[in-house]
Amino acid sequence: MPQIELSKIRKTFKIYERPEGKWALLRGAFSRTARTVTALDGVSFAIGEGELVGYIGPNGAGKSTTVKVMSGILTPDGGACVINGRTPWKERTAHVAEIGVVFGQRSQLWWDVPVSDSFLLLRDVYNVPRETFKRRHDELTETLGLGGLLKTPARQLSLGQRMRCELAAALLHSPRILFLDEPTIGLDAVSKLALRSFLKEENRRSGVTMLLTTHDMDDVEALCDRVMVIGHGKLLYDGGMPALKARYAAREGEDIDEVIARMYEEMAL
Amino acid sequence: MRKAYLSIFRIRAAESFQYRIAALSGSLTSFLWAVIEIAAFTVFFKYARGPGGGLTLEQTVSHIWVRELLLFLQPYNIDGDLLGKLTSGDVGVELCRPLDLYWHWFARTSAGKLVVFVMRCLVCFLVAFLLPGGFAARPPASPAGFLLFVPAVLCAFLLCSSFLMLMTAVRTNITWGDGPMYLLGLAGGLLSGGYLPLQLWPGFMQPFLLLQPFAGICDIPARLYIGSMEPSEAWLGIAVQLFWSVVFIAVGRFIMARRVKTLVVQGG
Numbered sequence: 220m221p222q223i224e225l226s227k228i229r230k231t232f233k234i235y236e237r238p239e240g241k242w243a244l245l246r247g248a249f250s251r252t253a254r255t256v257t258a259l260d261g262v263s264f265a266i267g268e269g270e271l272v273g274y275i276g277p278n279g280a281g282k283s284t285t286v287k288v289m290s291g292i293l294t295p296d297g298g299a300c301v302i303n304g305r306t307p308w309k310e311r312t313a314h315v316a317e318i319g320v321v322f323g324q325r326s327q328l329w330w331d332v333p334v335s336d337s338f339l340l341l342r343d344v345y346n347v348p349r350e351t352f353k354r355r356h357d358e359l360t361e362t363l364g365l366g367g368l369l370k371t372p373a374r375q376l377s378l379g380q381r382m383r384c385e386l387a388a389a390l391l392h393s394p395r396i397l398f399l400d401e402p403t404i405g406l407d408a409v410s411k412l413a414l415r416s417f418l419k420e421e422n423r424r425s426g427v428t429m430l431l432t433t434h435d436m437d438d439v440e441a442l443c444d445r446v447m448v449i450g451h452g453k454l455l456y457d458g459g460m461p462a463l464k465a466r467y468a469a470r471e472g473e474d475i476d477e478v479i480a481r482m483y484e485e486m487a488l
Numbered sequence: 489m490r491k492a493y494l495s496i497f498r499i500r501a502a503e504s505f506q507y508r509i510a511a512l513s514g515s516l517t518s519f520l521w522a523v524i525e526i527a528a529f530t531v532f533f534k535y536a537r538g539p540g541g542g543l544t545l546e547q548t549v550s551h552i553w554v555r556e557l558l559l560f561l562q563p564y565n566i567d568g569d570l571l572g573k574l575t576s577g578d579v580g581v582e583l584c585r586p587l588d589l590y591w592h593w594f595a596r597t598s599a600g601k602l603v604v605f606v607m608r609c610l611v612c613f614l615v616a617f618l619l620p621g622g623f624a625a626r627p628p629a630s631p632a633g634f635l636l637f638v639p640a641v642l643c644a645f646l647l648c649s650s651f652l653m654l655m656t657a658v659r660t661n662i663t664w665g666d667g668p669m670y671l672l673g674l675a676g677g678l679l680s681g682g683y684l685p686l687q688l689w690p691g692f693m694q695p696f697l698l699l700q701p702f703a704g705i706c707d708i709p710a711r712l713y714i715g716s717m718e719p720s721e722a723w724l725g726i727a728v729q730l731f732w733s734v735v736f737i738a739v740g741r742f743i744m745a746r747r748v749k750t751l752v753v754q755g756g
Contacts, residue, residue: 287580290580292580293751294749315583315585315586318584320584325580325581326581327584329503332503336502339495340495340496340499343492343494344492344495344496344585344586344587346492
């Protein structure tokens, strides 16, 4: 049985609109019209333990919404999702104890206190035994090169440094699954490469399942054997990277971004 | 599991203790405000005709200083960090923790109050003892009153935190904006005796004023300190405080649990 299984997940959002025309501002204060936007339109897939999957699609395709549903922080309108034998939004606390999440655009570190304080807090939050925590902490500090950063408040870290700390924070409790929502956004080339090799190594060594959303196709090429493409709330492709390239590349050795752009065009995204 | 909430309390307190200057300047504001108020009350008491209210001038002055001491409990606003998380969608990160969101934020909210207490309120209160004559803060009316004042302050801390969490739970519906929160905060401030000691309000309102939820935030502890509530009646005051704390916690948890199910985590 796969570790993560989604079937026909649907999620719509309401967007309130102001009326147009004369006195629109005033009328808008009393009446408004709601428009429904479909973020996920029956998404189904399954991911096995230890897989490293890339999840791509244009902006607004529904990537982050899927990650939120799988993290248990958003309740879908319909469909089923079972992860580690649980429905995330129904058994949220038990579910999130076994996963780690990195949101590239948000921070889980306490802004004004040293990074190590945030780490110690996570030990208590996830109830990790002291020795286990120390071993894991030392290991992550070493592989991510955090030695000099632990005493620095999070607000004074550069983006690259912070992202390394975020990764450590997400992995301190040894989760079985790691969701990464655009982890390489805004990072320089060196930080990006370091992050990739760390993720690859972590996946190989501890067998943690990873799902990675990104707009950086080099991330996907370097890391993932399997890639899923989402657009307009529907899953459009699920398979290997070479097969995807073969299908959409116009010529041999074409730049991966051009291939993806052509694919989005052909899929009318 | 309880350890996690204690750790959250600790880290939040450590974080907020960095803002010392802000708290100390707040202390000066409190101080000046209280002095002006005492001057006004002195005039009122001196020239008022007819029977006085339920307090003497000395008790009123003491009440004002105790109110400055307990100012950190005034439910003006919910925790600024939490408000930021709700509007920006960072609440998603909070929900990724294997914790009950209500108690998680309860610990944060209450810890955020401590620094205001030590840096702003305690400093202002202690300095007030050095003032001359009619302006000075006075020691508690009786030793027994003071012994009951301490637990009453702790209960006020619980009451205030649980009321703020009710406000936070309401604010979780972010499309409502700040309006409902301000209404709740204003009602709380007024009825806590933070603007005018409740015993100076009209006599026929007194039973209501004592039993309503907000008296416990400021007025009940203050009454024990200034001696306008007999130590033998303290049980009633503390029972009122605990009763409303339990009510606020129950309602806050109920609203929060419902909101979390329909919560929309904003942003991509």
